[in-house]
Amino acid sequence: MYEELRKIVIPEFIFGFNSRLLIGSYAKNLGAEKVLIVTDDGIINAGWLEDIVQSLSEHEIEYIVYRDVFPNPRECDVMLGADVFETEKCNFIIAVGGGSPMDCAKGIAIVVSNGGSVLDYEGVDLVPLPGPPLICIPSTAGTSADVSQFAIVSDTMRLVKIAIISKKVVPDLSLIDPVLLTTMGDYLTACTGMDALTHAIEAYVSNASSPITDLHALESVRLIRKSLIPLYENRRDESALRDMMMASLHAGIAFSNASLGAVHAMAHSLGGIFDLAHGECNSILLEHVIHRNYPFASERYDEIGRAFGLAEPSRENLVSAISEMRKTLGIGGKIEMKIQAKDVEKLAEFALADPCMVTNPVQYDKLEIIELYERVLTL
Numbered sequence: 548m549y550e551e552l553r554k555i556v557i558p559e560f561i562f563g564f565n566s567r568l569l570i571g572s573y574a575k576n577l578g579a580e581k582v583l584i585v586t587d588d589g590i591i592n593a594g595w596l597e598d599i600v601q602s603l604s605e606h607e608i609e610y611i612v613y614r615d616v617f618p619n620p621r622e623c624d625v626m627l628g629a630d631v632f633e634t635e636k637c638n639f640i641i642a643v644g645g646g647s648p649m650d651c652a653k654g655i656a657i658v659v660s661n662g663g664s665v666l667d668y669e670g671v672d673l674v675p676l677p678g679p680p681l682i683c684i685p686s687t688a689g690t691s692a693d694v695s696q697f698a699i700v701s702d703t704m705r706l707v708k709i710a711i712i713s714k715k716v717v718p719d720l721s722l723i724d725p726v727l728l729t730t731m732g733d734y735l736t737a738c739t740g741m742d743a744l745t746h747a748i749e750a751y752v753s754n755a756s757s758p759i760t761d762l763h764a765l766e767s768v769r770l771i772r773k774s775l776i777p778l779y780e781n782r783r784d785e786s787a788l789r790d791m792m793m794a795s796l797h798a799g800i801a802f803s804n805a806s807l808g809a810v811h812a813m814a815h816s817l818g819g820i821f822d823l824a825h826g827e828c829n830s831i832l833l834e835h836v837i838h839r840n841y842p843f844a845s846e847r848y849d850e851i852g853r854a855f856g857l858a859e860p861s862r863e864n865l866v867s868a869i870s871e872m873r874k875t876l877g878i879g880g881k882i883e884m885k886i887q888a889k890d891v892e893k894l895a896e897f898a899l900a901d902p903c904m905v906t907n908p909v910q911y912d913k914l915e916i917i918e919l920y921e922r923v924l925t926l
């Protein structure tokens with residue numbers, strides 16, 4: 548007679564144009580003395596670091612920039628960042644960038660408080676101590692690491708992306724500023740937007756969804772349908788900038804609390820072995836997983852179809868509308884990389900073991916995952 552209990556974690560955030568400029572005063576209030584800024588060359592070359600360090604300097608906060616973050620951050624990037632944090636006697640972390648710098652920063656926070664390797668904390672709720680204060684400033688509308696309980700790190704020995712899911716990796720504050728989206732390239736806009744769409748859809752059909760996450764997931768789908776293509780076509784479109792940043796935020800709140808599903812489990816596995824862009828893997832897998840999952844959550848998928856603007860929601864109509872959007876965004880339908888059949892088996896094993904698989908509306912067996920991979924891989 549009672550519904551299952553659901554816990555919702557959402558960090559403090561400030562949403563709006565130029566919210567990044569508040570960094571100095573908020574860092575000061577949270578006790579920053581010396582900050583490790585985790586970012587990458589893309590952000591530095593786009594000029595986004597200048598405002599941030601100026602604001603810190605105005606508040607007499609020291610900082611050191613750690614920019615050696617690879618796309619799909621590796622455990623060695625995290626461990627090196629943790630060394631810099633300790634050697635430089637930092638007491639605070641600011642991440643500026645997309646998923647890679649934010650996930651790397653989360654990993655650094657875990658290691659400097661808990662010791663050991665970041666890989667020791669793989670899994671759900673396995674981080675004992677909170678890290679130093681962390682503020683995130685996201686530069687893409689997709690990953691939502693700035694509000695999520697997830698940190699994804701590449702294990703370069705096992706060639707797999709590991710997921711750390713813990714309340715301890717939720718930032719203390721996020722400054723969510725749509726202005727940063729203006730310097731994204733076409734492909735990044737496309738892939739990160741499709742990643743956000745995947746978050747919203749997987750959260751909505753997740754076994755761990757709830758009325759609160761449902762609200763956010765559906766609003767995200769509606770906003771992405773309205774604004775992703777306009778943003779892809781014009782990164783100066785103010786309402787598309789705002790809508791997509793908001794869509795990503797909604798999707799982040801939804802998936803952080805409802806978790807994800809087979810698309811992410813399979814994308815993590817692919818991205819670990821082949822170092823592919825996360826959003827690209829999701830975009831390509833999404834329609835195939837919807838097709839496979841639909842009979843097990845048809846009403847939920849139809850609700851997504853309605854939010855996506857379909858007059859007659861159905862399995863075929865939803866799959867083709869999403870496929871149409873992917874094509875309009877210039878994303879192909881296949882992973883353009885030669886893969887050997889024996890590697891597909893390994894991919895499937897890693898995907899099966901990924902924590903995101905647990906909340907998929909139906910549990911796949913290894914053969915089904917192999918079949919799904921074979922549809923998108925070039926064998």
Ligand SMILES: [Fe+2]
Pocket residue numbers: 690742746811825829
């Ligand atoms: Fe994602």
